Amino acid sequence: MKIADSIHEFSKIVLITRATEEYYSLIYSKFPKAVYNKEAEMILIDSRKRQKLIDGLTVLSAGTSDIPIAEQVVFTAEAMGCKTNKIYDIGIAGLQRITNKLEKIRDAKILVVVAGMDGALPTVISGLVSVPVIAVPTSIGYGSTFEGVSALLTMINGCSPGVSVVGIDNGFGAGYTAALTLHSLMK
Amino acid sequence: MKIADSIHEFSKIVLITRATEEYYSLIYSKFPKAVYNKEAEMILIDSRKRQKLIDGLTVLSAGTSDIPIAEQVVFTAEAMGCKTNKIYDIGIAGLQRITNKLEKIRDAKILVVVAGMDGALPTVISGLVSVPVIAVPTSIGYGSTFEGVSALLTMINGCSPGVSVVGIDNGFGAGYTAALTLHSLMK
Amino acid sequence: MKIADSIHEFSKIVLITRATEEYYSLIYSKFPKAVYNKEAEMILIDSRKRQKLIDGLTVLSAGTSDIPIAEQVVFTAEAMGCKTNKIYDIGIAGLQRITNKLEKIRDAKILVVVAGMDGALPTVISGLVSVPVIAVPTSIGYGSTFEGVSALLTMINGCSPGVSVVGIDNGFGAGYTAALTLHSLMK
Amino acid sequence: MKIADSIHEFSKIVLITRATEEYYSLIYSKFPKAVYNKEAEMILIDSRKRQKLIDGLTVLSAGTSDIPIAEQVVFTAEAMGCKTNKIYDIGIAGLQRITNKLEKIRDAKILVVVAGMDGALPTVISGLVSVPVIAVPTSIGYGSTFEGVSALLTMINGCSPGVSVVGIDNGFGAGYTAALTLHSLMK
Amino acid sequence: MKIADSIHEFSKIVLITRATEEYYSLIYSKFPKAVYNKEAEMILIDSRKRQKLIDGLTVLSAGTSDIPIAEQVVFTAEAMGCKTNKIYDIGIAGLQRITNKLEKIRDAKILVVVAGMDGALPTVISGLVSVPVIAVPTSIGYGSTFEGVSALLTMINGCSPGVSVVGIDNGFGAGYTAALTLHSLMK
Amino acid sequence: MKIADSIHEFSKIVLITRATEEYYSLIYSKFPKAVYNKEAEMILIDSRKRQKLIDGLTVLSAGTSDIPIAEQVVFTAEAMGCKTNKIYDIGIAGLQRITNKLEKIRDAKILVVVAGMDGALPTVISGLVSVPVIAVPTSIGYGSTFEGVSALLTMINGCSPGVSVVGIDNGFGAGYTAALTLHSLMK
């Protein structure tokens, strides 16, 4: 809380990761503008005037258990002024779920794809679109997934060349990079 | 050669892996029935009467560089009395190549899928069929594929439950297991 | 529970893994047909008419601690319409236990072999039979087993060619693949 | 060569990686439009009309030995219609080389940063700019760099959130992703 | 406690690591000279006459979460008769924080630099000074930092040649080595 | 050669590993007592009076490719005054080869078992005897054996408690330890 406090003196926008609901209560009592996303476990304190949102980001996730990380992406990108579309729960073991949403996926200017287990979704998606894909490996899963390392390796080695990767469970980093890209290139 | 020789005394069929063309010349001069598959680098000496072939195996491979291992699968399975169909060069970064061949793929009773790099093809295929898939990771590729370990991990962790995996570059093992399955279950 | 519910609308059979006894109570109050296997920690809700079971699968396990995973194999295969035989607690450090059961083992059309620690049982069994073996590494054990990775490596590298492998502790996957194989090849 | 040939029938642009000078001679005798970059070991056959180049990409590299991969980035991005600036040989052990070029670095809309050894350059650069950084780990180096794995881990774990990463030595992938980004967002 | 007791019979100075506050209460009731540093979780029992402190050590740390390890360095070095300066919370993603403190950093005769995550700070600092740097990787962080291994690899592979490294989270070892160096070379 | 020379001044017995045939020619021209084992690539120069050999060591190896390492064991143990029996080429995938030799195996007082690939032979053998087993993993094999690491892990984790292990391909160490054991305990 001391951290959030002191950061706020210097900046009109503060983004806190790994925040529990209890922590949010404390923050909220001091900063009534603070907004909480329970799934992403993130808090935003935004004292700026309302900006116009930039369009173009779509966030995809493979399994139900990847949604918290996907929500991190969305929450971060929106805090940075981007409007996002969400397409959750489309895995590579059921291709028709992907093809059903293909038109909507192709509407995006940049995609963030969140996946654990085998981590093959970003490669499949990238082969179907002509926009850049930022891949987020997640640590969720069991067996020999090695807490996300298996997904990370798959993504780094994917044979579709338009994919770049962030750290395991780093939804914040992916949302930040996507938003930075939209801002940088649209100015 | 001494090995091939002595094995042949006990068995009417001999299968040699990692055979160079020069080695084949030596074998051939002694066993004119010996047959060579250059891509698979394998030799078959078969002194049995012609058997009726069992149908039902289809072999898929992801990239051009995976073909030698796919040929090992085919050569081994045929030596063991199975007829095989081949569908090569269908990767997950170009899904339409898969969907174009889907009917043919679904005709099989058992599939062997050979893939390197990200190794995601067996999971995708398994999600589209209702037959067992034997996956073969290959060591071909560069960067952070770690000589097939990345593909092996993807296959072991794939989220489609009908997949089992053999060792890296072990086309012989996959062909042998597939043929054993067809023989065991059709008797 | 919401998941089980919604799946059930679309399907006459639902299989839930990692289910606690408490969770079963909840499910059971709503679906009186739900059946629970405590060791496998799995629930089956099967609204289909009784089918005739397919014969031919035998499940072996190496140690007492591997039984929960072996039970997952059995429960899954039976849910998918297969009759299974069980031979538990036969390790490679006591070969006579294997040879005593050899006739029974050879009766099967397909074998699933569950083993942790050194993971050598599938290779030994495969050398004694002429049917395919699906190997399941388990994470149980201590010392330098690295939570099943040691067993996984042994199985992937076993020198008997009729073995294929599923992920660590993935009894569900092994049972599913075995049942799929019996169904695919017997139709 | 057969590959280049057949691809060329379908496409007005062909990009070949890992091409030796001898291979280029062969290609050139058939496709006089083929252009070769010796350091990147790449060939481009471009039969399109001259397009107007998109501006905004700057490529940085840490050491002399990273230049071939940096040249891959440049060659690929230019083949895809992007104009690139190059800033080579600026490492984190000599910060003044970075600060001297800071204004030029900040001119870019997107940066690709190539680095081996400790792989810390992308994090340092990202902290100094407000545009996205695509990081490329290289396998060059000795000692405990583990053929680029050390650099890959540093980049994936960098504490500056605007960085995403491609595979080891994958200059082609980084150039492709950067060009895709510029095209997608500027249309 | 028995350990501290028996060591004290032989030595006028005892340093205890990983000490909880409760443990300190016990020690203190017996050795009123015992001093506790809560962040470093260390206790010092020093029965020597006050010595004159040696000057020249500065301790830097990258993030807030690295401070406990940095405090270990300081507490150990001071127990061994060295005066230390502290410069905490200067990371490579914000270079101006480093350049602001550069004069103070250059005053040191030996530096200990504590960092987790990407672990690049020691290399950057070493490039700016002409004194030896002892680097301490920390296990704090998440994602793919592998409990400090990523930082350790970066430090071991850093391209600035004046850096040597101690074990992960081994602030005690770094403080001890730094103090030993000052004592050895100033006598 | 200088090394062999100077060692010989101090000792009546010299054992050289990794010796080529050419190197042996050089050694032999100077030390006519030098004896060479081509498969083990070792040279022995023994100027001692003929000692009486100690009985009790049997060396087993799994595959043809493990024989050079097994020969190292034999050559080393014989140089140290032990008589050895050899039983080569008995793998776990063909148990009858083991049971055929069981009586001979049980005659030993100590066993050295050499195996690559899955490395399960020492565990199987240990379960059949009541004498200690020294296991030697070998780097021979392909696919995912990781140059012997897979065999090493299997041996270290074997569930039969009478097994201890030496380094990969370290036939010299195993022979030395076995001979040391026989000497130490029989004096």
Next chain:
Amino acid sequence: MKIADSIHEFSKIVLITRATEEYYSLIYSKFPKAVYNKEAEMILIDSRKRQKLIDGLTVLSAGTSDIPIAEQVVFTAEAMGCKTNKIYDIGIAGLQRITNKLEKIRDAKILVVVAGMDGALPTVISGLVSVPVIAVPTSIGYGSTFEGVSALLTMINGCSPGVSVVGIDNGFGAGYTAALTLHSLMK
């Protein structure tokens, strides 16, 4: 308890590892001959007539935290009829503690050396004696010891050839192997 019970029907000696004090109470109420070693966490139920103990085993351990594993060695070897000497707490960072005990160490016919952290003690000891050394790596320690893997590697790679190694924390295996060796060779 059921296990201990059923084993006891077949065998006059039962050895239970990982036994808590509570578990011992249960066992003791049923088998008043049961003996407990709290540090080793092991129980022995021995219904045999008192045998004469075999002499010759000495157990060394490096640090205080290695003692439980050393006690496992002792307890196991004594259960198997061997008399043991113990020399605890002699590390390589204080050589005089080793040289003080050297005569006593050299009295043994076989040594078991237990060590964690760097794991170098077995190599040092082996260089000072002419008897076989069985090394036991322990998982105790912190930082980059990787739960005993570092000690295991050191022991496997030690440059003194009379050392063989058992699994991490496997004091039972080391005691069993040592006792087996004494029995096998002294009969």
Next chain:
Amino acid sequence: MKIADSIHEFSKIVLITRATEEYYSLIYSKFPKAVYNKEAEMILIDSRKRQKLIDGLTVLSAGTSDIPIAEQVVFTAEAMGCKTNKIYDIGIAGLQRITNKLEKIRDAKILVVVAGMDGALPTVISGLVSVPVIAVPTSIGYGSTFEGVSALLTMINGCSPGVSVVGIDNGFGAGYTAALTLHSLMK
């Protein structure tokens, strides 16, 4: 050569690593002051006036094969104005070689210890002296040394607190750090 040339314009001292004899001939023809150390594979071009050498560094190495790296340390430190003592070929498997040289070792103000295989020498030495030790792991060795990683882990985990470590085979870095330390602390 172009590199050496251009560096020389800016600096009165140039140090080239990994230099072959042929390369030295080229350098020498242009810079007659160039000095070559064949074992270290390094060239020094020193145009400064002769400085007075600083005393206090001793370099130890464990095996014959570690000498080239030890020579790198010496050559680098001498180029930087330090006088060095050398004590080569003292391994931990023969402690008397260490104790024979102990007085000479204790004369140093700072020690560099070079070792491969098990890498335990720096810990042993550090326990015998009261000066800092810089440890250099080497990649020389075979079996499971993993090209120096095993030695690196041992050194990082050594239980003597006065040791810090540089990268595998990085004799240059160790010599540089040692010289930097002597200069920094003696001014």
